[in-house]
Amino acid sequence: MKSKPLQKLQAAIGRRKIDAIIITEPGNRRYLSGYSAADHGIQESAGVLFVPAQGAPYLLTDSRFMLQAEEETTGFKVELYPKGMLSLVIKLAKGMGLKRIAFESHYFLHSVAEKFAEAADKNGLELVPVTGFVERMRVVKSADELTLIAKSVALNERVFQLVYSTIEPGMSEIEIALALELTMKELGAERPSFETIVAFGTNSARPHAVPTDRVLQSGDIVLVDMGLVLQGYCSDMTRTFIAGKPGKTFLERLRVVRKAQLAAIDAIRAGVICRDVDRVARKIIDNAGYGRFFGHGLGHGVGLVVHEDPSLGPKSRKKLRAGMVVTVEPGIYLPEWGGIRLENMVVVGEHGCDVLNKDTTGLDL
Numbered sequence: 001m002k003s004k005p006l007q008k009l010q011a012a013i014g015r016r017k018i019d020a021i022i023i024t025e026p027g028n029r030r031y032l033s034g035y036s037a038a039d040h041g042i043q044e045s046a047g048v049l050f051v052p053a054q055g056a057p058y059l060l061t062d063s064r065f066m067l068q069a070e071e072e073t074t075g076f077k078v079e080l081y082p083k084g085m086l087s088l089v090i091k092l093a094k095g096m097g098l099k100r101i102a103f104e105s106h107y108f109l110h111s112v113a114e115k116f117a118e119a120a121d122k123n124g125l126e127l128v129p130v131t132g133f134v135e136r137m138r139v140v141k142s143a144d145e146l147t148l149i150a151k152s153v154a155l156n157e158r159v160f161q162l163v164y165s166t167i168e169p170g171m172s173e174i175e176i177a178l179a180l181e182l183t184m185k186e187l188g189a190e191r192p193s194f195e196t197i198v199a200f201g202t203n204s205a206r207p208h209a210v211p212t213d214r215v216l217q218s219g220d221i222v223l224v225d226m227g228l229v230l231q232g233y234c235s236d237m238t239r240t241f242i243a244g245k246p247g248k249t250f251l252e253r254l255r256v257v258r259k260a261q262l263a264a265i266d267a268i269r270a271g272v273i274c275r276d277v278d279r280v281a282r283k284i285i286d287n288a289g290y291g292r293f294f295g296h297g298l299g300h301g302v303g304l305v306v307h308e309d310p311s312l313g314p315k316s317r318k319k320l321r322a323g324m325v326v327t328v329e330p331g332i333y334l335p336e337w338g339g340i341r342l343e344n345m346v347v348v349g350e351h352g353c354d355v356l357n358k359d360t361t362g363l364d365l
Contacts (some may be wrong), residue, residue, distance in 0.1 A: 019100045024104055025106075184228045223341060241364030260282065263280050
């Protein structure tokens with residue numbers, strides 16, 4: 001039985017007069033088929049989907065992933081490609097009388113696309129580069145997806161709480177990051193949804209800081225940005241706190257960031273333009289005198305991939321829709337002092353939004 005996403009995809013490519021599409025992006029592949037093999041850096045090694053506009057779709061893989069593919073997928077024919085993915089795609093296309101074959105141009109390696117174009121031309125096939133076919137379907141989450149995302153968020157918070165209670169001066173950034181990722185695994189997560197960020201003191205002024213062997217001192221700022229994957233779905237959360245008693249300056253800046261976050265959350269609802277939500281938070285930070293120290297967008301979508309549409313950025317003209325899941329993560333980053341970022345995930349509703357995070361550690365004012 002075909003899933004609704006698969007049916008929508010086939011209808012969409014049919015409307016574009018496309019005979020079939022090749023899906024290589026891992027999140028799209030999992031969304032359509034349930035197949036969870038990670039991309040190992042060689043695109044064809046973990047398998048691709050070959051989806052005709054009509055008829056049964058295929059999952060093409062090699063012998064290393066055959067059993068996993070058969071166990072995880074429903075509604076797909078699993079085929080091995082002993083002579084390579086491209087040759088099997090061409091064989092299937094010719095066997096079904098297909099001519100126009102689309103591929104995800106934003107994810108296909110250029111070298112693979114060149115080989116495919118050459119082989120397609122020799123076999124009378126037309127390659128059609130496309131973007132966003134599946135991503136547009138993924139942006140609004142189903143009820144089942146929202147349940148899985150909420151579970152991922154809850155587990156992420158549990159991991160944080162367990163490790164937070166152990167943090168003390170003398171520990172290094174790397175030590176805490178490793179503890180977080182180990183605890184994720186111990187509690188059932190598939191993996192971190194991105195490389196865990198733990199930053200002390202002035203290192204916290206780097207929005208994407210890489211953990212170092214810097215040792216925590218009493219009074220240091222501690223910024224933790226972490227997420228995990230549970231049953232395919234991602235979570236993402238940032239907390240900032242002080243190792244010890246927070247001072248007046250830290251609390252003042254924390255309150256600015258928290259005020260910006262709460263105002264943005266209050267502004268989120270279906271129909272609102274993404275950049276307008278960003279503007280709400282940015283105005284509060286700017287009015288407090290920190291505007292030039294908030295350089296990134298307010299947030300991003302989260303689902304099977306930790307960064308996906310929509311973007312809550314100052315240039316995004318997209319409208320929010322009910323069922324979208326986005327982060328709200330304003331920040332202030334002062335190079336000589338440090339940074340503060342607070343990040344929660346919310347589900348967009350028709351008349352507001354629901355905050356998925358329950359843990360308030362690091363949000364105390």
